[in-house]
Amino acid sequence: MGEGTTKLxxxxxxxxxxxxxxxxxxxxKAAHLPCQPDIIPTFDFHYCDPWDLDGKALQGGKYxxxxxxxxxxxxxxxxYWKPIGVEESITRGDADVGLKKTxxxxxxxxxxxxxxxxxxxxxxxxxxxxxxxxxxGGSRRSFKKRSSTRTESNKWVICRVFESxxxxxxxxxxxMELSCLDEVFLSLDDLDxxxxxx
Numbered sequence: 001m002g003e004g005t006t007k008l009x010x011x012x013x014x015x016x017x018x019x020x021x022x023x024x025x026x027x028x029k030a031a032h033l034p035c036q037p038d039i040i041p042t043f044d045f046h047y048c049d050p051w052d053l054d055g056k057a058l059q060g061g062k063y064x065x066x067x068x069x070x071x072x073x074x075x076x077x078x079x080y081w082k083p084i085g086v087e088e089s090i091t092r093g094d095a096d097v098g099l100k101k102t103x104x105x106x107x108x109x110x111x112x113x114x115x116x117x118x119x120x121x122x123x124x125x126x127x128x129x130x131x132x133x134x135x136x137g138g139s140r141r142s143f144k145k146r147s148s149t150r151t152e153s154n155k156w157v158i159c160r161v162f163e164s165x166x167x168x169x170x171x172x173x174x175x176m177e178l179s180c181l182d183e184v185f186l187s188l189d190d191l192d193x194x195x196x197x198x
Contacts, residue, residue, distance in 0.1 A: 014039070014060030018090045021065075022098035022123050026158040029067055030125055040158065042067040049076045050105055050118040050161050057161070064161045070124060070154060079107040081120060090123070098125050121160040 016025070028035040029042075040058050045068040048056070057064035074081035081103040088100045103120045106113030 014058060014065070015063075016060075016065075018100055018121075018123065019092045019097065021158050021160070022090055022125065023092055026067075026098065026123055026125060026156060029158070030156045040065050040067055044068060045159065046071050046073055047076055049078050050120070050163070053161060062162050065158065067156055067158050070157045074103065075110070076105075079105055079113055079116070080110045081105055082110070082113075096126060098123055117164045119162055119164050122157050123159070124154070124157045127154065 025035060025040055027033075029040075041056065043056055043066060045066060050064075053059075053064040053066070057066040059065075082105075084102050084104050088102075089096050090098045090100055101122045101124075103122060105116045105118035105120070107116055108114055
């Protein structure tokens with residue numbers, strides 16, 4: 001169990017939505033604002049294999065959550081993370097609040113590694129997202145503060161890592177993983193072609 005898990009009251013489970021991860025946790029981290037409860041740890045993940053997260057990251061069910069600094073290097077001791085698909089916009093109401101990148105872990109050296117079932121969702125803020133929340137004081141001071149907060153908003157990411165059963169990479173809107181059977185049914189083009197035994 002991650003060390004942050006012990007800070008949750010008995011009976012509480014940590015299962016935030018994409019919007020909550022960005023708007024409540026990541027935005028506050030990047031803006032140097034307090035976050036209550038302060039349960040998500042920060043550490044350098046870029047050299048850590050996914051199976052080593054236990055005890056370092058906050059565990060919520062089968063998911064691990066943590067803050068780390070944004071990097072283009074996803075190599076670890078035993079493998080590397082490879083982005084798959086395109087970045088997905090995360091919206092809250094009518095506004096975009098951030099982006100979600102999906103990565104898959106491969107054992108071995110790039111690019112000949114062996115695909116695993118480890119998946120990471122890396123969330124980051126949009127450029128300049130903190131300028132409104134952080135600007136205050138005189139115009140010169142505000143400009144300097146806005147510039148530094150733009151840099152700060154690009155510095156941090158929040159990650160959700162999990163090992164998928166049956167190699168599934170599908171998530172529905174609330175962040176729940178689909179079962180293998182769900183994926184089979186969703187992949188069928190025409191339900192009339194399905195014949196069930198009597």
